[in-house]
Amino acid sequence: MGSGNRHRKVKLAFEATSLRIPLADIITIREVQNAVRKSLKYGQIAASIREVGIIEPPVVVRIQGDDDQYRLLDGHLRLDILKERGDKDVVCLVATDDEAITYNKRISRMATVQEHRMILRALEKGASEERLARALNVNIGSIRDKRRLLDGICSEVVQLLQDRIVPINTFRELKKLRPLRQIEVADTMIAMNRYSWPYARSLVAATPQNQLVSEQRKSIRGLSDEQIEHMEREATNVDREFRMIEQSFGVDHLDLVLATGYICRLIENVRIVHHLAKHHPELLAEFQRIVQLRNAA
Template sequence: MRTLRGAATVERGFEDASLRIPIADIMPLKVLAPAVLKSVKYAQIAASINEVGIIEPPVVARDKKDRERFHLLDGHVRVDILAKRGDAEVVCLVATDDEAFTYNRRVSRIAIIQEHKMILKAIEKGVPEERLAKALNVNISSIRHKKALLDGICPEAAELMKDKHVPINTIGLLKQLKPVRQIEAVELMIAMNRFTFNYARSLVAATPESQLVRGRKSVRGLTDEQISLMENESAQLEREFRTIEQDYGTDHLDLVLAVGYVTRLLSNARVVRYLASNHADVLLEFQKIAELQKAA
C-alpha cells in the first residue's frame, strides 16, 4: 500500500514483481467456447505468440487457501495457446484484488484497442512491422492503420472503449468530434450497447458545428434543416439520459431492497401457504421476482 501526500491511501493493484508461474498451477475462471477456439482472432493470437512471444502478460490472483495456486483473471486465450503448444510456464502479473478484475469474466479482452496496444508494445520492443504483419496474418498496411488507431482520440474516450468491440470505421468517425463530444458519444454508444458505423454516423450528424474538429459537416441525403432537427433531438435525448443516469443508483438500491424483501417473504412457509390459498396470482409474480434474483 502506498500513501499520496494529502490524499487517502491507495491500494496497489498488483504485486511488485511479475512471476513465472507453472501453467498447471493456473486455474481458468471460464472454459473457452468451441467458437472461440476456431475463430480468426484465436489463430492470430497463436501466430503472434509463435512469432514474437507473449507481449501482454496474463493476469492472475492468488488462491485464498493455497497461495501457490492462482486464478486466471485475464488471458484465457493466451494461456490456452501456451498450454496446447507444450509450454510449462508463463510470466504473469499478480493482481492483489481479484474483485477488481471480475469484468474479465464477461468480456473479451481481444478488442480492437487491446490489439492496438499490443502492436505498440511490440514495436517499442523492436519488433519490425513486417514481422508483426506475418504474426497477425495481415498485410503491412493493416498494421500501420492499427498503429495509428487512436491518433485523434482523446485518452478519456479511449479508456471508455478499451474493452469494447468497436469497429475501426466507427473510431474513424469519432475523430471528427472534439474531445468532450467524443466522450459524450462513446458514453451514449455504451449506454445503448451500439457501436456500429451507422449509429456513430448519426451521432456525428447530430453534433453541433462547434463540437466538430473541422468545418461544416456534410451528411449525404440530409438538408441543413434536417441536420438541425437531429441536433436538437440528440441534445434532448442526452439531457433525458443524464437525468435517468442520475436516478439509476437510487432506483437500483430500491429494487434490490424490494427483491430481498420478497425473497425473505417466500422463505416463510406460512406466508407462502396463505398466498397460495388467497392470492395465487400475487404468489406467482413474487416467485418470478425471486427467480430473477437467482438468475442474476
C-alpha cells in the same frame, strides 16, 4: 482528476513485479472447448504467440493458504496455447485481489483499444509491421491503421471505450470532433450500446460546427438548429423509455426464472402430467417446451 484516480487504482490492483510461474501451478476457472480451439480468434492468438511471443501476460491471483498455487483470472486461451505447444511456464501479472468477474467485465482482450495497445507493445519490443500482419493474419495497412488508432482521441474517451468492440471507422469519426464532443458521443454510444460507423457518422452530422475540429468544419455539412433540437428531443424520449425498461428488467427476469422453475417442478409430478395430458394437452405441450428451452440453456 477522476481519470487519474482510476489509473492509480488499477496500478494498486497488481503486485509490483511479474512472476514466471509453472503452468502446472496455475488453476483455470473454465475449460477451453475444442470448438474454440478451431476458431479464427484462437488461431490468431496462437500465430501471434508463435511470431512475437506473449505480449499480454496472463493475470493470476494467489490462492489463499497455498503460496505455490495460482488461479487464472484472464488469459485462458493464451495458457491453453502454451500448454498445447509444450511450454512449461509463463510470465504472469499477479492481482492482489480475486476479482475474476469484475476484471473480465472491465477488460476485454479483443477490444479495439486493447488490440491497439498490444500492437504498440509488440512494435516497441522490436516486431516489424510485416511480422505482426502475419501473426494476426491481416494486411499491413490494417496494422498501420490500428497503430495510429488513438491519434486525436482524448484520454477520457480512450478510458470509456477501452473494453468495447468499436470499428476503426468509428474512431475516425470521433477524430473529427473536439474533445468535449468526443466524450458526449462516446457516452451516447455506450448508453445506446451502438458503436457502428453509420451511427457514429450520424452523431457527427448532428454536431454543431463549433464542436468540430477546424479542418472538418467545411467538409461536414451539419444539421440546422431546428433539426438538432428535434433530434435532441427524440433522443431524450428514447433515453427515458430505455431507462424505464432497464429498471423493470431485473424484476421481470426474476419473475420469469421463478415461473420457469415452478413449471419444471410441475412437470416432474407424474400425476399432474397425467391430468394435463388428459384434460389440457395444449398446456402440457407448452410446459414441456418451456422445460426443454430451460434445459438447453
